Each structure stands twice: as C-alpha cells, then as structure tokens.
Amino acid sequence: MNILLISYGNYEYDGRLRELCKVFDHIGNLYVFSRGINTKIVNHRLYTGKNYFNFIIKCICYSKKIGKSFDLIVLDNRKSIIPGFIISKLINCKSIIYDCRELYISNEIKHFIGKLGCKIEKKCIKNAEIVIAANIHRAEIMKEIYNLKKQPLVFENYRSLEYSKIYSNNTKDKFNNYFNEGEIRIISTSGCDVERLNDVLVKNINKISVPCKLFLVGKNNPQHELNIKRIIKEKHLDNVYILGILNQDELKYLISNCHIGIVNYNQSDMNNKYCASGKIFEFLYEGIPVVTTTNITLKTVCDEYNIGAYDDQFYSAINEVIKNYAFYKRNVYNFTKENRIEDNNKNFIISLKEELKRRKNEL
Structure with a gap:
C-alpha cells in the first residue's frame, strides 16, 4: 500500500x-x-x-x-x-x-x-x-x-522530545548559568501568551513557598511580551526569564533540568476547553511533574495518574507539588513506564x- x-x-x-x-x-x-x-x-x-x-x-x-x-x-x-x-x-x-x-x-x-x-x-x-x-x-x-x-x-x-544528531555541549553551556542549587525551576512552553494565563502565572510567582525560577519559552506576541515585562518590572521580579523560541535540543535539555512543567490553556472556546496537549506528555517523559489549568482534559490526566496538580492561579498547585514532590515524581516515573x-x-x-x-x- x-x-x-x-x-x-x-x-x-x-x-x-x-x-x-x-x-x-x-x-x-x-x-x-x-x-x-x-x-x-x-x-x-x-x-x-x-x-x-x-x-x-x-x-x-x-x-x-x-x-x-x-x-x-x-x-x-x-x-x-x-x-x-x-x-x-x-x-x-x-x-x-x-x-x-x-x-x-x-x-x-x-x-x-x-x-x-x-x-x-x-x-x-x-x-x-x-x-x-x-x-x-x-x-x-x-x-x-x-x-x-x-x-x-x-x-x-x-510524545517525547529527542536530541538531534548534532547535539553538542554548547546546549549545556547556554543554560547552565541559569541553574543554582536549592532552587525549584519551573518552565512554561507557551511563552508570554496572556490568553493562556501566563500573566497570572508571573504575577503569582512570588507566592511560591521556596526559592524558584520561572522560564517562559516559546514564540511571543510582541504586545503580550510587553505585558509580561511590565508585570516583571512592577513586581520587581528577578526570577522570571523570557527565553523565546528554542530548538528541540535546547528545549529538551532545559526541561530535563527543571522540576515542574506548566501546562496552561484558557477555556474560552472548545479547542482550548478540551485541549489535547502534547506538552503535558513532553514534560512527563522528561521525568517532571506538571501544574495545569483546570481544563477537564488536563484535570483528568492529573487525577487519574497523580502526576501533578491544577489551579488557574497556579501558585497553590505549584506549592502542592513542591510539598509532595517525591510523591509526584514517583508517579511520573510509573506513568512513563506503564504508558510507553x-x-x-x-x-x-x-x-x-x-x-x-x-x-x-x-x-
């Protein structure tokens, strides 16, 4: 055929x-x-x-x-x-x-x-x-x-991310300066998109219970990026990094060195309300728990496998995952072994x- x-x-x-x-x-x-x-x-x-x-x-x-x-x-x-x-x-x-x-x-x-x-x-x-x-x-x-x-x-x-054949140590060198001991690293791959509540995420990042860093990765609408930068300036945040588009090698390496992945969608239309996120699985197959918005499809995965928490304000779910990190991390491992x-x-x-x-x- x-x-x-x-x-x-x-x-x-x-x-x-x-x-x-x-x-x-x-x-x-x-x-x-x-x-x-x-x-x-x-x-x-x-x-x-x-x-x-x-x-x-x-x-x-x-x-x-x-x-x-x-x-x-x-x-x-x-x-x-x-x-x-x-x-x-x-x-x-x-x-x-x-x-x-x-x-x-x-x-x-x-x-x-x-x-x-x-x-x-x-x-x-x-x-x-x-x-x-x-x-x-x-x-x-x-x-x-x-x-x-x-x-x-x-x-x-x-789906999972894969390193290319030309992967090199330059990828590691690009990000290692961002990493410090004793911090929780959080990543969102929806960039500065405020329609996906990244403005709420940034506003509430100072409510996290431990020292943390937030990486915003992905293509940015210029106006949305300005809104995020304004919030960063107004709240005097020094732990939020806007990284823009990364290639797959860079993205895989960064995610694998983070602790929590953010999966966020609005619920203003059917396409977003019933989102079929591949990002949630990219995070899981890199071994990190997730925090999601309260879309039913995301809640279903979190509840069924206990691989993360959900909250449209983000901070309480992030604090929950941090508090019980070993529990969620173990469940992520079990998920990836049982769902190849x-x-x-x-x-x-x-x-x-x-x-x-x-x-x-x-x-």
Missing part, C-alpha cells in the same frame, strides 16, 4: 506529526510532504518556505514527481486539506484519512478566513474514510456536532488496521 501523508506542520517541532509518520510507516510505503528544515529524511520532502499557496503547488508537484498511485492519502490538520483533495482527484484516490488535531467550531470563530477553514474542514470530515481525534473528549464532541455515523478514532498526543509511546502507537496501528479492513469489507 502506497501512502501519502501531507502536513503543514514543521517536522522538527511537531511531535504529533513525527508520531503519525511512525504509525503510517507501519501501515504501508509512506511518502511525506511537510514543512521543515532537515531535507535528508528518506521519502520525505520538506517545504522550507512560508507561503501557503506555494506549499499547495509544491505538494502537488511532489506527488506527481513520485510517479506512484497512492492507495491512501493522510491529511494532517486543515491546511493539508486543499492539496490533499486536489491530489486525490488527480489520481482518483478515494481513501482519505483526516487527523483533526484541533477543534475549531465555526460559531466560535470571528474572522472570515477562520470560518472558511471550518467549512472546508467540515466537508473533509464528512468525506474522509476515517477521522482521527486527539482525545476521547474531542471524539465524542465531533461525532455529535458533525453528525457522524461512527465516532472518530482516538490517537492520544503521547511505542505502545500507544502500536495500539493505534491495530485500531487503524481493523478500521481499514472493516471499511474495505463494506465496499
């Missing part, structure tokens, strides 16, 4: 995309077109530009250049839909799998392009042979709002093969 997987995600930074590639590589002969930097991956063409329309054209050209008839086209998120459906028409491929990693609802979107994207996605979901959701909550909601005959398959966002990423992938492969077989028998 020849499979084409299309994604607008960046392969180096997108953990879910990397795991999807591993899954479908077990299903058949996989060819991938995505964004990224490293162009040496076998049967994987990486688009290094930023123009979406060029992405569409390059993707179609790539499918023609391969010169194969694809039995299955896998579309990863909504920006893959247009090139995917064009290619499916050109080669008469009727088998499409759609990974709906987000949960954007049209009546919650204010701008025209977003609403148009929702309409395109709805049509794709209706016409796809198999639909994939990122957690059970989303799968149940999608079945209802899209009036689907069958609930989408669930592929949880289990490879097993998550294998179980999904079994479900996927069964569903493909069932669909084939229906024809």
Whole structure:
C-alpha cells in the first residue's frame, strides 16, 4: 500500500506529526510532504518556505514527481486539506484519512478566513474514510456536532522530545548559568501568551513557598511580551526569564533540568476547553511533574495518574507539588513506564488496521 501523508506542520517541532509518520510507516510505503528544515529524511520532502499557496503547488508537484498511485492519502490538520483533495482527484484516490488535531467550531470563530477553514474542514470530515481525534473528549464532541455515523478514532498526543544528531555541549553551556542549587525551576512552553494565563502565572510567582525560577519559552506576541515585562518590572521580579523560541535540543535539555512543567490553556472556546496537549506528555517523559489549568482534559490526566496538580492561579498547585514532590515524581516515573509511546502507537496501528479492513469489507 502506497501512502501519502501531507502536513503543514514543521517536522522538527511537531511531535504529533513525527508520531503519525511512525504509525503510517507501519501501515504501508509512506511518502511525506511537510514543512521543515532537515531535507535528508528518506521519502520525505520538506517545504522550507512560508507561503501557503506555494506549499499547495509544491505538494502537488511532489506527488506527481513520485510517479506512484497512492492507495491512501493522510491529511494532517486543515491546511493539508486543499492539496490533499486536489491530489486525490488527480489520481482518483478515494481513501482519505483526516487527523483533526484541533477543534475549531465555526460559531466560535470571528474572522472570515477562520470560518472558511471550518467549512472546508467540515466537508473533509464528512468525506474522509476515517477521522482521527486527539482525545476521547474531542471524539465524542465531533461525532455529535458533525453528525457522524461512527465516532472518530482516538490517537492520544503521547510524545517525547529527542536530541538531534548534532547535539553538542554548547546546549549545556547556554543554560547552565541559569541553574543554582536549592532552587525549584519551573518552565512554561507557551511563552508570554496572556490568553493562556501566563500573566497570572508571573504575577503569582512570588507566592511560591521556596526559592524558584520561572522560564517562559516559546514564540511571543510582541504586545503580550510587553505585558509580561511590565508585570516583571512592577513586581520587581528577578526570577522570571523570557527565553523565546528554542530548538528541540535546547528545549529538551532545559526541561530535563527543571522540576515542574506548566501546562496552561484558557477555556474560552472548545479547542482550548478540551485541549489535547502534547506538552503535558513532553514534560512527563522528561521525568517532571506538571501544574495545569483546570481544563477537564488536563484535570483528568492529573487525577487519574497523580502526576501533578491544577489551579488557574497556579501558585497553590505549584506549592502542592513542591510539598509532595517525591510523591509526584514517583508517579511520573510509573506513568512513563506503564504508558510507553511505542505502545500507544502500536495500539493505534491495530485500531487503524481493523478500521481499514472493516471499511474495505463494506465496499
């Protein structure tokens, strides 16, 4: 079986995309077109530009250049839909799998392009042979709002960070000056995003019961960053560090040298309320407990496995984890041993093969 997987995600930074590639590589002969930097991956063409329309054209050209008839086209998120459906028409491929990693609802979107994207996605979901959701909550909601005959398959966002082949001691040298004995190091990978309550996190960092440092990592909206810097200045904070975007080597090393990971989302729309966070698993697989906002999907993981605490003001949950750190640390270790990423992938492969077989028998 020849499979084409299309994604607008960046392969180096997108953990879910990397795991999807591993899954479908077990299903058949996989060819991938995505964004990224490293162009040496076998049967994987990486688009290094930023123009979406060029992405569409390059993707179609790539499918023609391969010169194969694809039995299955896998579309990863909504920006893959247009090139995917064009290619499916050109080669008469009727088998499409759609990974709906987000949960954007049209009546919650204010701008025209977003609403148009929702309409395109709805049509794709209706016409796809198999639909994939990122957690059970989303799968149940999608079945209802899209009036689907069958609930989408669930592929949880289990993922971990990996060091690259060019990892060097320069990464260690970049961060070791930040580390001191006797302190608790806390990391949030949502940058300065105030919509994800990082302003609340910074405001309350001086309520932590022990000496601590807070690292804010990720792409920043300039206005949000100014707001965070204003809070830092007003509260005379010298333990908050805005680090911006890090590569995967840097991020993995920094997380592995922190004690608590912050996983924070707002609850203003369905996509955030029922978040399918891969970040929570990145923290867990680096061996550190988490503190999360009170979104039901995050609370469920914390309560089921006792790997962290939740609080929309953050500080009480952080103090709880610090107070009982050995307990939470041990539970994180148990979680990673009992919930291996490879097993998550294998179980999904079994479900996927069964569903493909069932669909084939229906024809």
